[in-house]
Ligand SMILES: Cc1cc2nc3c(=O)[nH]c(=O)nc-3n(C[C@H](O)[C@H](O)[C@H](O)COP(=O)(O)OP(=O)(O)OC[C@H]3O[C@@H](n4cnc5c(N)ncnc54)[C@H](O)[C@@H]3O)c2cc1C
């Protein structure tokens with residue numbers, strides 16, 4: 411690592427990877443500090459032992475790529491690793507509808523302004539509607555979802571997903587990408603590189619062709635203004651062999667970009683201001699406007715009148731717009747890795763399964779004692795045990811909506827804490843559940859609400875944390891301006907989900923990408939990009 415770079419980028423998720431790549435392409439010296447590891451495709455866990463020993467992040471025990479945090483009224487799941495959330499995410503890229511970009515968004519940000527940047531990001535991530543790989547049909551989960559939404563009077567469509575469906579090709583860093591196999595394990599990382607994760611495109615391009623330097627297992631702890639200008643970034647270099655052990659170090663950046671995610675960037679800036687006294691001028695709005703993006707997870711239709719087989723195919727494939735006059739609402743099909751469905755299968759009580767099990771045991775015993783005169787095959791009984799299963803006819807949903815974005819993040823015992831209430835967002839969640847109930851009616855099943863949403867927990871799980879360093883028009887109501895630059899701290903930028911000041915009502919990564927493309931473009935060219943701009947950075 412050199413002593414100084416023009417740009418030090420903290421975090422390698424969507425905001426960090428894209429801004430770093432564009433700056434490196436323009437010849438700037440760029441260094442990326444990422445707390446997580448690099449993940450080769452073969453390293454992603456599959457067995458129960460591997461999942462329990464490798465998947466989750468725990469500083470004292472293991473450096474996994476998924477982090478689950480529980481707060482008082484909301485849980486957050488997020489990513490850690492070279493590629494950030496792209497390693498485990500569900501690949502969906504949707505543009506935020508124009509009606510969302512109102513106050514408190516700065517007036518400079520509007521859909522027509524963002525569209526050229528959205529185009530760039532769509533191209534960079536190669537996001538497109540699912541085209542089934544050769545020999546595979548559209549997944550049954552997708553058709554079940556599309557049919558139910560159509561019957562409910564909606565106009566569902568296949569969403570853009572960053573999934574390669576063939577033929578084999580080489581990514582920007584020379585990685586071999588094969589077609590999606592429909593294994594359904596997107597959450598656990600892709601074994602064939604079919605997911606167009608950031609380490610295969612933006613990061614690979616920045617590193618292998620434009621000299622950006624990526625430092626995994628480098629967790630930034632705080633930053634101080636440097637005497638010669640710019641900032642000194644202090645980090646811990648984590649020891650991969652001994653979790654919890656590290657060496658400390660410092661690197662100087664003329665400019666620094668915080669891209670540690672909604673929780674990570676907010677936590678770091680709160681530490682800089684409140685613990686280290688290093689950036690005392692940071693706005694009082696720091697920590698405000700936290701949103702779970704109206705995520706409503708873990709709910710679905712049980713006992714649908716058709717096969718759904720939810721674990722088959724890329725984890726999200728289709729969406730339907732259920733917006734109302736008051737809220738933007740998106741409902742999507744949601745697949746999860748099969749082991750989770752097997753687990754659920756065992757948990758769900760079912761009289762039929764008990765009858766099938768007794769029947770299987772009886773037939774098997776008779777066969778074993780030589781008392782049966784019929785066929786010795788018990789496959790029909792084994793089939794009944796599985797096919798009678800309740801998860802085969804289970805369609806899980808992801809609901810997303812414009813919640814009130816009124817959560818507050820702060821430090822508690824030196825770590826990030828979220829104060830969140832759903833009081834002002836209750837009407838939204840009622841509308842989301844009504845949409846799911848209507849889908850259920852069309853599928854002839856029974857609606858099951860989220861386990862977390864039931865009494866006495868009454869809490870939510872979000873995969874889309876936003877806010878904490880909101881962008882806005884003035885330092886008293888926001889942390890960064892419309893370009894992502896921190897008020898009062900020239901050369902210090904925030905470029906990730908933390909700057910988004912409202913819920914989006916759709917999956918957020920596309921908008922994080924577009925804002926990152928825009929920040930990099932404005933830094934480099936000091937003006938807005940236009941469609942067909944000759945300055946448009948190249949993706950190859
Ligand atoms: C299961 C799941 C599925 C999802 N599916 C979708 C989807 O289909 N579509 C969609 O739009 N969104 C999806 N999301 C959400 C999406 O992953 C996030 O919105 C997105 O990754 C946020 O991007 P970001 O740039 O803000 O930060 P991230 O992608 O979270 O990247 C932040 C990076 O910073 C690193 N970091 C944090 N702290 C430090 C530190 N102190 N020092 C150094 N590095 C640090 C982290 O390790 C991480 O790699 C999903 C999320 C989950 C959990």
Ligand code: SF4
Pocket residue numbers: 573589590591592593594595596597599600601602603604605723724725
């Ligand atoms: S379903 Fe997901 S994890 Fe499995 S091959 Fe396709 S993209 Fe990869």
